[in-house]
Amino acid sequence: MSDAVDTSHTDTTDPVVARLSRLDRFLPVWIILAMALGLVLGRTSNSLTSMLDSLTIGSISAPIAIGLLVMMYPVLAKVRYSETSRITGDRRLLGASLVMNWLIGPALMFALAWLMLPDLPEYRTGLIIVGLARCIAMVLxxxxxxxxxxxxxxxxxxxxxxxxxxxxxxxxxFYLQVLPSWLGLATTSADFSVWAITISVLVFLGIPLAAGFATRHIGERVKGREWYERTFLPRLGPWALYGLLFTIVLLFALQGDAITSNPWDVARIALPLLAYFAITFTIGMVMGHRLGLGYAKTATLAFTAAGNNFELAIAVAIGTFGATSGQALAGVVGPLIEVPVLVGLVYVSLWARSFFSVPAPEA
Structure with missing residues (x-):
């Protein structure tokens, strides 16, 4: 991600070119500081949170959207789009991803929400919505x-x-009405805007994907691949981290008061989320290993399954149940838990690389 090393392409057959730089190695520290800054700003600066609340396009916060775009663009500019055909032809990977994301992930979150929050229907519903929102942003x-x-x-x-x-x-x-009814559990009515979901996908994925594709195509055509990957990308890379930290500060500033005012509720919501991330990631790594996908594709399978689209989940919860609802709070707690946990799982993944007969990246 940073300019200290070349991370233009990750391939398990290459030498260790994707070593974590000094900037990336301290990512947990920067994230903790960004979360703390956001919480402090949310508690102490009413004018800031009011301004952020007013800067929305539909249900999407414009400043957060900017942060996500800045975060995703450098990563998508690194993709070698000419090589995506080898992925679309890998039926094992595509099949495993569909099973993990659309069968195991939602079902697991449903089970954990009911097991751990049987007495808190609003938070339970919020977590089920989080489980349905598959990650399209930070997972990159x-x-x-x-x-x-x-x-x-x-x-x-x-x-x-x-x-x-x-x-x-x-x-x-299905998960809020049909399945609970079959199991003799309480059901929840909710209306979901397909248009809002489409806009979320177009904004958070469509824009940076188009920009990343255009950047690589033009850069390679004008200056060549060597210059693009050895000179341009290392300069662009750090902006992904800057966008990530900026987004985290804004998210926690917007929800700082809700988080700090309900510490016990946050802890209750955090438990099923922690279990979800750990279990999903583990299943993904084991499945990829058993299928013989190799380390790089296995890590990708595990992270794309474990992550969630918290922006969509929060937008749906607010639009359906209101900004002060328990469902919305559950959505907000999502990134509070997901960000540090998945950073930790990055290190777990790098450690597990040795089990795939590939040397782990040097520190």
Missing amino acids: IWNDLACGDREAAAVLVAINSVFQVFAFAALGW
């Missing part, structure tokens, strides 16, 4: 840091986006 950062397959991540994220538009509302109806 975690995959990049873990030396996953960048082209595979781009393809899987695109597939998640298409499924999200067409399947989110139907799955929401």
